[in-house]
Amino acid sequence: MNMFTVLDQAAARFPDRGAVFSGTEQVANWAELRDRARRLGAALRARFGPGARVGVASENRPEIVELMFGIWAAECVFVPLNFKLHPREMADILADCDAATVFASPKLAGGLAGAGVGPVEVLGTDGYAEWFAGEPGAAPDTDPEELAWLFYTSGTTGKSKGAMLSHRNLMAMTVAHLADFDDPDENAALVHGAPMSHGSGLYIPPYVLRGARQVIPASGAFDPGEFLDLCEQHPGAAAFLAPTMVGRLVATGRPRPANLRTVVYGGGPMYVESLKAALDAFGPVFVQLYGQGEAPMTITGLRRADHLDADGGWAPDEVLGSVGHPRSGVQVAVWRPDGTPAEIGEIGEIVCRGDVVMSGYWNNPAASAATLAGGWLHTGDMGSVDARGNLTLRDRSKDVVISGGSNIYPREVEEVLIAHPGVTEAAVIGAPDPEWGEVVVAFVVAGGSAPTPAELDAHLLDRIARFKRPKRYVFLDELPKSSYGKVLKRELRERL
Numbered sequence: 001m002n003m004f005t006v007l008d009q010a011a012a013r014f015p016d017r018g019a020v021f022s023g024t025e026q027v028a029n030w031a032e033l034r035d036r037a038r039r040l041g042a043a044l045r046a047r048f049g050p051g052a053r054v055g056v057a058s059e060n061r062p063e064i065v066e067l068m069f070g071i072w073a074a075e076c077v078f079v080p081l082n083f084k085l086h087p088r089e090m091a092d093i094l095a096d097c098d099a100a101t102v103f104a105s106p107k108l109a110g111g112l113a114g115a116g117v118g119p120v121e122v123l124g125t126d127g128y129a130e131w132f133a134g135e136p137g138a139a140p141d142t143d144p145e146e147l148a149w150l151f152y153t154s155g156t157t158g159k160s161k162g163a164m165l166s167h168r169n170l171m172a173m174t175v176a177h178l179a180d181f182d183d184p185d186e187n188a189a190l191v192h193g194a195p196m197s198h199g200s201g202l203y204i205p206p207y208v209l210r211g212a213r214q215v216i217p218a219s220g221a222f223d224p225g226e227f228l229d230l231c232e233q234h235p236g237a238a239a240f241l242a243p244t245m246v247g248r249l250v251a252t253g254r255p256r257p258a259n260l261r262t263v264v265y266g267g268g269p270m271y272v273e274s275l276k277a278a279l280d281a282f283g284p285v286f287v288q289l290y291g292q293g294e295a296p297m298t299i300t301g302l303r304r305a306d307h308l309d310a311d312g313g314w315a316p317d318e319v320l321g322s323v324g325h326p327r328s329g330v331q332v333a334v335w336r337p338d339g340t341p342a343e344i345g346e347i348g349e350i351v352c353r354g355d356v357v358m359s360g361y362w363n364n365p366a367a368s369a370a371t372l373a374g375g376w377l378h379t380g381d382m383g384s385v386d387a388r389g390n391l392t393l394r395d396r397s398k399d400v401v402i403s404g405g406s407n408i409y410p411r412e413v414e415e416v417l418i419a420h421p422g423v424t425e426a427a428v429i430g431a432p433d434p435e436w437g438e439v440v441v442a443f444v445v446a447g448g449s450a451p452t453p454a455e456l457d458a459h460l461l462d463r464i465a466r467f468k469r470p471k472r473y474v475f476l477d478e479l480p481k482s483s484y485g486k487v488l489k490r491e492l493r494e495r496l
C-alpha cells in the first residue's frame with residue numbers, strides 16, 4: 001500500500017470534480033491531478049529510483065499537492081522544508097537526508113542556490129513543466145513499511161531531526177482523522193491556512209481520500225480576512241490552524257463564515273480563555289489535536305462534542321484545558337521516571353504506541369533508541385490523566401521550572417496570566433537563580449494599557465500558589481514564534 005492510493009481512489013470516483021484551487025480558481029480536477037502525479041512519478045523514478053529523498057521548499061502553493069503524490073507515485077520520499085527557515089538551515093536538512101533534488105518556489109530558489117544547494121527545480125518554470133512532459137507511470141505497489149515522508153522537527157531544542165514516517169504511519173493518521181475528527185466528502189474543502197510543510201500538509205491525505213478539494217490561499221500566507229473569505233466561497237470548509245492563528249481569526253471580529261465546518265487546532269497550547277473566545281465567536285466548529293511529528297497529528301484529541309456540556313454550553317474548564325482522549329488506534333500512557341505507570345492525577349511523561357508512531361529518526365540511531373525505548377514513543381511532554389481518561393498536558397519536560405525543589409508547570413501560570421483582561425499573550429520560563437535553582441520569569445504582551453507587576457501579582461495570588469508567581473515580568477510587543485506558531489522559549493531564555 002502506497003499513499004498514492006488515496007489520490008488514485010479519489011480520481012476514479014470523482015474525475016471531473018475540482019481537486020486543487022488557488023483561491024477561488026480551479027487549478028486541476030481529480031483526473032488531471034492524478035495524471036500529473038503519475039507523470040512526475042515516472043520521471044522521478046527514472047531519474048533517481050525508488051527511495052530517493054526529494055525536498056520541497058515552498059510557501060503554500062498548489063504545486064505542493066502534485067509534488068506530494070508524484071513523489072509517492074515514484075516511491076520516493078517527500079521531504080518538505082519549513083519555508084521560514086534560513087537557506088543554510090534548509091541546506092543542512094537537505095544534506096542530512098542526502099536529497100536527490102529539491103523543488104523550490106521562485107521566492108526561495110535563489111536563497112537555496114546561494115547556500116550551495118543544487119540542483120534546484122523552480123516551480124512555475126519551463127524546467128518544472130518538463131517533469132510532466134513524459135508518459136504517466138503505473139500506480140505503485142509498495143511495502144507499507146517503506147518511508148514516505150521525512151518530517152523534520154521544528155528544532156526548537158537544537159538540531160532538527162528527521163522523523164521517518166512510513167506509508168503505514170500516514171494511513172493510520174488518515175484513518176484516525178476520519179474516525180475521530182471529521183467526515184468530509186466531495187462537497188467539502190480543506191483550506192490551507194497553516195504551512196503545508198507541516199500540519200496542514202499532513203491533513204491533505206484524509207481530505208483527498210474523500211474527494212474534498214484542496215484550497216490554497218492565493219497569497220500563499222495566512223491572512224485572516226482572506227482565510228475567512230475562502231471559508232465562505234468553498235463548500236464544507238475545514239482547516240488545521242495553530243492556536244495563534246485561531247486568535248487572529250477571532251480578532252477580526254467577523255462572524256463564522258457560513259461554510260466553515262471544522263477547525264482543527266493544536267501543535268501548541270490553546271489557553272482556556274482563548275478557546276472560549278473562539279467558541280463564542282464561531283460556535284462549536286473546533287476540534288483539538290495533540291500530536292507531534294513523531295506520531296503525526298495523532299496522540300489524543302478533543303472532538304467537537306467534547307467542547308460542549310450536556311446543556312449545550314461550553315464544557316468545564318478542566319475539559320477545555322485538556323487535550324482529550326487517546327485517538328483511534330493509539331495507546332497512550334503516563335509514566336514515572338522509572339517507567340511504572342503514574343496514578344490518576346499524577347504527572348509523568350506521556351508515552352504512546354500504535355501504527356501511527358514513526359520508525360525512528362533518519363540517520364540518528366542514538367536519538368531513535370532513546371525516543372522509542374521499549375517500543376513506546378517517549379514524547380518528552382509531561383501530563384496527567386484524570387478519572388475519565390482525559391489527558392492534561394503540562395509542558396515539555398525541559399520547560400518545567402524547578403524552583404526551590406518544587407516543579408512549576410509554565411502552562412498553569414500562563415493560563416492564569418492570559419485570563420487577566422490586560423494580557424493578550426504570556427510565556428513563562430525558568431531563569432537560573434543561585435538561591436532557588438530556577439525562578440519563574442513571565443514574558444507578557446499587554447493589550448491596551450499594560451497592567452503593573454503588582455497588579456499581575458495580585459491577580460495570580462488570587463488563583464494559584466504563591467511559589468508559582470513570577471519573580472520577574474518582562475513586557476514585550478510580541479512573543480518570538482516559529483512559522484508554525486510555536487512560542488520560541490529558547491529565544492526567550494537567550495534574551496535573559
Ligand code: AMP
Pocket residue numbers: 153154265266267268269270288289290291292293294323379381393395396
Ligand atoms: P511538532 O512535532 O513540531 O508538531 O511539535 C509537537 C509538540 O507540540 C508536542 O510534543 C507538544 O509539546 C506540542 N503540542 C502539540 N499539540 C499540542 C496541544 N494540543 N496542546 C499543547 N501543546 C501541544
